[in-house]
Amino acid sequence: MTQKILIAGAGFAGLWAAISAARAVAVAGKEGEVEVTMVSPEPRVTIRPRLYESLLDNMDPDIGPLLKVVGVNFLAGWVETIDADKKEIVVATMAGDRATLSYDSFVLAAGSRLFLPNIPGLADHYFEVNTLDKAQALDIHLQALAARPDTRARNTVIVAGGGLTGLETATEMPTRLRAALGDNADIRVVIVDTADVIGAGMGSESAALIATALGECGVEPRAGVRVTAVDGDGVTLSSGERIEANTVVWAAGMRASALTAQIPGEHDGLGRVVGDQYLRAPMAEGIFVTGDTVKAATDDRGNYNVMSCQHAMSLGRVAGHNAAAELVGLPLHPYSQPKYVTCLDLGPWGAIYTEGWDRQIHFIRDEAKKIKQEINTVWIYPPAPDRDAVFAIANPDFVVVP
Ligand SMILES: Cc1cc2nc3c(=O)[nH]c(=O)nc-3n(C[C@H](O)[C@H](O)[C@H](O)COP(=O)(O)OP(=O)(O)OC[C@H]3O[C@@H](n4cnc5c(N)ncnc54)[C@H](O)[C@@H]3O)c2cc1C
Structure with a gap:
């Protein structure tokens, strides 16, 4: 019987989880035995890091052709319910009906949303x-x-x-x-x-x-x-x-997707599921959590992922790989992402590029702005739909920020 991997979300984590899962299935020579399906409202990645910009062009590139070449199915809809005991999800499809889908592995990559405190008006x-x-x-x-x-x-x-x-x-x-x-x-x-x-959170300098x-x-x-x-x-x-x-x-706070509340186990203050080193939800067999929905250690020095595209692209690869690896008999890959950078756009003044959790400043103003533009217009965009080229960068140990 065909085994099923379901991935909820078409963002940075969901896209890379889908590609990475398809790659692991191909590496194990199990194509045709494992089906990978992404569920999200649209087969598009919203380039959220750019939504503060004035020109909102090309902010949600189509990933339909990319999913097709790597053999990932797509179902347009919103995941409403996750039943961790029955290993089923309920989807409100964009076609207007409700579908119950069973899974062997489920990857939650539904991202985050704004948190609005209870302030009058x-x-x-x-x-x-x-x-x-x-x-x-x-x-x-x-x-x-x-x-x-x-x-x-x-x-x-x-x-x-x-x-x-x-x-x-x-x-x-x-x-x-x-x-x-x-x-x-x-x-x-x-x-x-x-x-x-x-800006105190960016360090005093x-x-x-x-x-x-x-x-x-x-x-x-x-x-x-x-x-x-x-x-x-x-x-x-x-x-x-x-x-x-x-x-x-x-712009004063985020929370993980509300779907995280349906996953048993420990959650942090942002609503993220505290994942193990393989990005499994420890209390829910077959469920993996990734991107903005997980809190995971990035290294063994006490650092954890923040809600960022930088972490989501790596977390996605690891969760997708492990979701497939468990089913096809490949070794699971522990998540690790010791390098952390930030590139903060500061309008016409330029930008600040830092490296490390202690945020050492490497570039400022125009030099940093060039890096920001490169990140925003090239690095975070989905790759072209070329199966071999995409699989070559979908391995779980791929370093997103070299
Ligand atoms: C203005 C702004 C600036 C930012 N700047 C930076 C930056 O400079 N650097 C950086 O690294 N990060 C930045 N971020 C953060 C970054 O965009 C997020 O951390 C990143 O998008 C998280 O990726 P994700 O895949 O986990 O979630 P998302 O990108 O949010 O994707 C979630 C996906 O899940 C889908 N989904 C949601 N609910 C459901 C459901 N119920 N069923 C099915 N699908 C669902 C959504 O439609 C979407 O496709 C910025 C964010 C914003 C808003």
């Missing part, structure tokens, strides 16, 4: 840049501002969250606002964060550069404060300050 008055639809909605809103009366609120954007996504969104925003409202508009962009120093970049880009920092209320005309901060703004972008 926030749920009714926020924008975000986590999905293509939401990023497009923000763009449409910004373009439409020009038709409104010229007020302080119209001309102001508040970005809540001084992490990487918030900083990238905020430093790009003055250029976007000027493009929408004209060079002479009296625009204002404010970034708000609860940390005492904006980077934080100093970030302060300079914010100043040069024309972004006002508000550090050490919380947003306490939001309405259509602005926000109130915990300091008591009121900032008039028609646009609030929320």
Whole structure:
């Protein structure tokens, strides 16, 4: 009987899990005996790391041809239920029906979503840049501002969250606002964060550069404060300050896909399943967790993956390989990704490229910006649909960041 591997999600982890599983099946000479199927709303990878940009072109490349050449089936739908005991999932298909699918191995690669805290007015008055639809909605809103009366609120954007996504969104925003409202508009962009120093998470050296970049880009920092209320005309901060703004972008926290709650076992504060070294969910036989849905050790020095494309592309390869390896009798591969880099875009100022968990700065400004552009336009895009070439880089020990 054919064995079945199901993969939920067509993001960075899901794509590489699917290719890696198909590769392992081929390596074991078991093609035809194991079926690999990806389930996701569309056979497209959303290039989420670019959704803060002003031009939203080519942000969800089609992976249909790629899945086809590596022999992976695709079912368009949303996974609704995971039954770890029965080894079944229920899918609400895009065709409008419900399908129950059984599996021998299941890989959860359903990513993450924005976490909205319970702040009065926030749920009714926020924008975000986590999905293509939401990023497009923000763009449409910004373009439409020009038709409104010229007020302080119209001309102001508040970005809540001084992490990487918030900083990238905020430093790009003055250029976007000027493009929408004209060079002479009296625009204002404010970034708000609860940390005492904006960008502190990037290390003190980077934080100093970030302060300079914010100043040069024309972004006002508000550090050490919380947003306490939001309405259509602005926000109130915990300091008591009121900032008039028609646009609030929320970038202050993520949570793993809600599907993780259906997988038994330990979860971390972000809702991620704590995986073992092979990315198995330890309490659910046959289930693997990957990308933004797993917390896994990246090395033996106490570091863990963060929700990032960089980790997802490696975690995906390992989970997909192991999901197939268990079925076809290949050795399982332990996840390890000791090298960690960050490349933070800071708008017209440039970028900061760091290496290591202690974030040593290697390149700044234009030099780092070139690396960022290379990452964003080449490295993270799905490869061309060439079976041999793709299998050659789908091995579980492939180093994503050399
Ligand atoms: C603005 C922004 C900037 C970022 N910048 C960086 C950066 O500079 N560097 C970096 O490394 N990372 C960055 N990230 C993070 C990175 O994009 C994510 O960590 C990465 O996308 C995670 O990959 P994933 O495959 O786990 O999940 P995703 O890419 O989110 O893919 C999840 C997939 O699962 C599908 N799915 C969801 N629910 C279901 C369901 N119920 N059933 C079936 N399918 C489902 C989705 O449609 C999608 O196809 C950024 C993210 C954002 C939003």
